[in-house]
Amino acid sequence: MEQQHFQNATVIKQTGSLYRLTFLPRWEPFTAILSGRLRLEKGKLTNPVAVGDRVNGFWQPGGNHRKEKAVITQINPRVNYLIRKSVNLSRQAHIIAANIDRACVILSATEPKTPFPFIDRFLVTCQAYSVPATIILNKTDQLEWAPQYRSQAGQYRDVYQRAGYTVMEVSARTGAGIEPLSELLKGKISLLSGISGVGKSALANRLDPKLKLKTAPISLAHMTGKHTTTYYEMHPLGTGGYIIDSPGIKGFGLLEMTKEELSHYFPEIFAASASCRFNSCLHAGEPDCAVRDAVEEGLIPAERYDSYLKMLEDPEGGKYRT
Ligand SMILES: Nc1nc2c(ncn2[C@@H]2O[C@H](COP(=O)(O)OP(=O)(O)OP(=O)(O)O)[C@@H](O)[C@H]2O)c(=O)[nH]1
Numbered sequence: 207m208e209q210q211h212f213q214n215a216t217v218i219k220q221t222g223s224l225y226r227l228t229f230l231p232r233w234e235p236f237t238a239i240l241s242g243r244l245r246l247e248k249g250k251l252t253n254p255v256a257v258g259d260r261v262n263g264f265w266q267p268g269g270n271h272r273k274e275k276a277v278i279t280q281i282n283p284r285v286n287y288l289i290r291k292s293v294n295l296s297r298q299a300h301i302i303a304a305n306i307d308r309a310c311v312i313l314s315a316t317e318p319k320t321p322f323p324f325i326d327r328f329l330v331t332c333q334a335y336s337v338p339a340t341i342i343l344n345k346t347d348q349l350e351w352a353p354q355y356r357s358q359a360g361q362y363r364d365v366y367q368r369a370g371y372t373v374m375e376v377s378a379r380t381g382a383g384i385e386p387l388s389e390l391l392k393g394k395i396s397l398l399s400g401i402s403g404v405g406k407s408a409l410a411n412r413l414d415p416k417l418k419l420k421t422a423p424i425s426l427a428h429m430t431g432k433h434t435t436t437y438y439e440m441h442p443l444g445t446g447g448y449i450i451d452s453p454g455i456k457g458f459g460l461l462e463m464t465k466e467e468l469s470h471y472f473p474e475i476f477a478a479s480a481s482c483r484f485n486s487c488l489h490a491g492e493p494d495c496a497v498r499d500a501v502e503e504g505l506i507p508a509e510r511y512d513s514y515l516k517m518l519e520d521p522e523g524g525k526y527r528t
């Protein structure tokens with residue numbers, strides 16, 4: 207019997223050695239495995255195929271797309287992808303998601319707190335790939351009875367609005383601010399990312415109550431999430447578009463770039479750098495640095511500049527090209 211080939215299926219989930227695929231915009235998921243060759247081709251990545259990948263392959267003779275007989279043989283070139291540091295020491299990177307139209311970084315207005323350098327690493331990768339990024343400040347309902355968090359929430363809003371990002375304030379609990387977010391996600395594939403416990407899955411459920419994703423209260427002893435979501439998975443939204451819910455992550459890997467390039471991915475630092483005395487200025491103590499002036503004048507948020515310096519000093523295992 208002749209082999210039936212397929213092209214351009216989108217990976218919507220991976221569990222162990224099994225993948226779920228669908229031909230977007232149709233939502234008729236089927237199961238597939240990787241060809242032996244692809245399994246061996248991992249290289250620097252812990253996962254050769256990620257959610258969002260577009261893949262080609264074939265159906266094994268006798269199988270059809272309902273019978274778990276599909277084999278992935280080829281990954282189409284990625285338009286973009288985001289990586290995170292591997293948990294082991296092998297310096298391997300793990301692809302979070304590929305070919306996304308938008309990345310949403312979810313923050314909690316209260317707990318758990320997301321450190322600025324975490325957010326900024328995420329945003330740098332997005333800038334490097336021209337993936338539009340949006341900051342979603344969730345749990346705003348809690349500011350009502352926990353006013354001590356208002357200044358923190360205000361700081362997130364202020365820092366990222368000044369950096370040029372859209373900051374949307376929402377509550378997965380009450381539904382406040384959800385409509386503009388639904389609008390933003392329509393017709394696109396969007397990644398929901400952020401540390402554990404900020405409410406990524408709760409937000410997904412609020413965007414489409416049919417999803418019924420598992421959520422869990424944060425630990426009040428440590429004010430940290432419980433790593434409730436364990437898979438990357440794409441879901442269709444009833445209001446249009448697709449979201450990728452993801453496990454809470456601890457850190458993002460940086461792409462390979464030169465030290466000079468880094469500042470290009472901080473939009474407000476890049477804009478100010480046009481007036482630095484030296485073309486090669488890294489804004490780390492050189493004379494007549496317009497970036498430092500802007501930080502001193504409060505035009506560039508100090509939090510962003512601190513993140514920039516941290517990333518400049520800590521390229522994460524020599525990720526900078528020299
Ligand atoms: N008050 C309030 N609680 C929220 C809101 N959004 C989420 N929560 C709660 O925060 C806790 C964590 O939410 P999850 O959706 O499980 O968080 P997550 O980001 O998916 O966490 P991981 O899957 O571990 O990465 C749950 O108890 C949610 O009910 C909100 O807008 N307001």
Ligand SMILES: [Mg+2]
Pocket residue numbers: 406407408420421434435452453454
């Ligand atoms: Mg979750």
Ligand SMILES: [Zn+2]
Pocket residue numbers: 479482483487488489490492494495496497498
């Ligand atoms: Zn400078």
